[in-house]
Amino acid sequence: MTDSHTSPAAPAAGWKFDNSYTRLPETLFTRIMPTRVRDPKLVVLNQPLAAALGLNAEALASLEGVETLAGNNIPAGAEPLAQAYAGHQFGYFNRLGDGRAVLLGEQLTPEGERFDIQYKGSGRTPYSRGGDGRAGLGPMLREYIISEAMHGLGIPTTRSLAVVLTGEEIVRESLETGAIMTRVAASHLRVGTFQFAAQWGTGDELRELADYALERHYDGIGDANDKDGENKYLRLLNEVVARQARLIAQWQLVGFVHGVMNTDNMTISGETIDYGPCAFMDTFDPATVFSSIDAQGRYAYGNQPYIGAWNLARLAEALLPLLHEDEEQALALAQQALAGFTEQYHGHWLAGMRAKLGLFGEEAEDEALMSELLGQMKEHAADYTNTFRALTLGQLEGVSMNGTAEFAEWLGKWRVRQARHQEGGSEDSGQDAVPASQQLMRRSNQNVIPRNHRVEEALSAAQQGDFGVMERLLAALADPYAYSAEQEAYTQPAKAGERPYRTFCGT
Numbered sequence: 270m271t272d273s274h275t276s277p278a279a280p281a282a283g284w285k286f287d288n289s290y291t292r293l294p295e296t297l298f299t300r301i302m303p304t305r306v307r308d309p310k311l312v313v314l315n316q317p318l319a320a321a322l323g324l325n326a327e328a329l330a331s332l333e334g335v336e337t338l339a340g341n342n343i344p345a346g347a348e349p350l351a352q353a354y355a356g357h358q359f360g361y362f363n364r365l366g367d368g369r370a371v372l373l374g375e376q377l378t379p380e381g382e383r384f385d386i387q388y389k390g391s392g393r394t395p396y397s398r399g400g401d402g403r404a405g406l407g408p409m410l411r412e413y414i415i416s417e418a419m420h421g422l423g424i425p426t427t428r429s430l431a432v433v434l435t436g437e438e439i440v441r442e443s444l445e446t447g448a449i450m451t452r453v454a455a456s457h458l459r460v461g462t463f464q465f466a467a468q469w470g471t472g473d474e475l476r477e478l479a480d481y482a483l484e485r486h487y488d489g490i491g492d493a494n495d496k497d498g499e500n501k502y503l504r505l506l507n508e509v510v511a512r513q514a515r516l517i518a519q520w521q522l523v524g525f526v527h528g529v530m531n532t533d534n535m536t537i538s539g540e541t542i543d544y545g546p547c548a549f550m551d552t553f554d555p556a557t558v559f560s561s562i563d564a565q566g567r568y569a570y571g572n573q574p575y576i577g578a579w580n581l582a583r584l585a586e587a588l589l590p591l592l593h594e595d596e597e598q599a600l601a602l603a604q605q606a607l608a609g610f611t612e613q614y615h616g617h618w619l620a621g622m623r624a625k626l627g628l629f630g631e632e633a634e635d636e637a638l639m640s641e642l643l644g645q646m647k648e649h650a651a652d653y654t655n656t657f658r659a660l661t662l663g664q665l666e667g668v669s670m671n672g673t674a675e676f677a678e679w680l681g682k683w684r685v686r687q688a689r690h691q692e693g694g695s696e697d698s699g700q701d702a703v704p705a706s707q708q709l710m711r712r713s714n715q716n717v718i719p720r721n722h723r724v725e726e727a728l729s730a731a732q733q734g735d736f737g738v739m740e741r742l743l744a745a746l747a748d749p750y751a752y753s754a755e756q757e758a759y760t761q762p763a764k765a766g767e768r769p770y771r772t773f774c775g776t
């Protein structure tokens with residue numbers, strides 16, 4: 270299928286839509302067109318992602334392509350809609366929905382995969398409540414940068430295909446440049462989508478939604494009751510628990526603070542979604558909070574696993590009627606599934622931290638070794654990423670606790686532990702042989718993160734029409750494990766005066 274507005278001269282964009290969401294019960298969405306915008310201009314286009322989606326980047330960057338990315342053109346085959354959902358926001362249950370987003374449809378890729386294509390900032394919908402349905406350039410570029418950084422880190426995430434200017438100003442604290450981001454996701458099903466169906470849909474509608482989620486993300490997982498007599502909706506819950514346990518462990522290991530882990534911002538697919546007040550931690554401290562509206566620290570770095578479990582309990586509640594017809598038995602099944610979260614999370618974190626320290630094998634004392642290091646890092650306000658980077662490179666001069674007796678002792682224990690299990694010796698037999706443990710550390714400790722001052726620098730340049738700063742940052746973040754010369758400049762933490770850093774809910 271090609272773009273209906275493509276002129277003969279331009280290559281076809283390559284859109285190939287299905288709209289399975291429109292076949293779900295009507296309570297779950299509203300069909301709606303994006304609002305036209307005045308003067309679309311392309312700011313950034315994700316060429317590798319376009320190619321992976323089977324889209325022609327040149328066509329997307331053409332005048333007509335940009336009209337499409339702004340929502341002024343709808344590609345043939347797309348049936349746009351806004352999704353309904355609910356959510357616990359900072360603990361309080363609200364009826365929500367896509368208030369400033371429109372799902373264009375699902376792009377079927379040449380690989381046979383299916384991805385949601387969604388405009389963010391594309392105008393008001395029936396779910397806008399008081400909002401204007403719009404988004405500013407800064408927050409959209411911020412989502413673009415951080416989500417692509419997460420992708421580079423190998424962490425499941427929604428992606429960003431493009432950001433365009435709308436040619437209109439939006440009213441926030443001051444006037445801001447309006448923008449629309451095209452978000453790509455395995456799906457936009459959220460814990461909150463199930464909460465919505467459980468609260469305002471019928472039992473059948475909830476079941477249809479659950480079947481849809483199973484089909485879309487978990488290969489349908491068998492018949493209503495599989496051979497072990499395990500209910501497939503329990504399987505769904507277990508699978509989401511498993512993916513979120515893995516995801517949140519990955520966040521913790523790279524020092525990512527999501528910032529607004531409301532249940533509407535937690536996916537069923539296990540992808541990271543909704544980059545609002547998120548940021549990467551620089552100085553290691555479990556109490557790290559960036560969001561200006563999170564005064565209580567509900568979504569602090571160290572709380573993320575607990576909030577993950579809390580959110581999954583909300584999913585379990587929504588699924589209760591499907592788990593068992595007997596309420597008490599349903600509750601028991603749900604509790605069992607939820608109990609698996611902590612154990613799985615911990616297992617992933619432990620395995621990841623062993624890799625970060627270049628440890629092969631498993632020893633009972635490993636966890637104590639890790640807590641000792643983290644304890645010293647906290648005490649000496651060590652930079653999280655750069656401490657592991659320094660250990661990886663064996664360059665300890667910059668480590669804040671270097672020179673202390675405790676750290677010297679820790680290093681001794683660590684080296685002895687590392688040497689006790691070496692896997693396969695060196696991966697290279699030449700003179701430049703790098704020990705397997707160091708190889709493992711290079712694969713497991715990112716050299717760069719999108720540091721807050723660097724992101725801000727890129728965003729302010731972009732506000733002035735200079736997108737080069739952002740492109741260089743994006744290039745450095747594309748493969749954070751490369752340890753390349755170009756990345757060197759991006760490894761510097763912010764100066765003391767540029768902290769503490771505050772983020773805002775990017776609306």
Ligand code: AMP
Nearest residue numbers: 365366367368369397400401402403776
């Ligand atoms: P978020 O904080 O981005 O997760 O958004 C929470 C809810 O507010 C979602 O339902 C959004 O669709 C909605 N929302 C956020 N910003 C706007 C806006 N500018 N206009 C309308 N709805 C919005």
Ligand code: MG
Nearest residue numbers: 533534542543
């Ligand atoms: Mg959200």
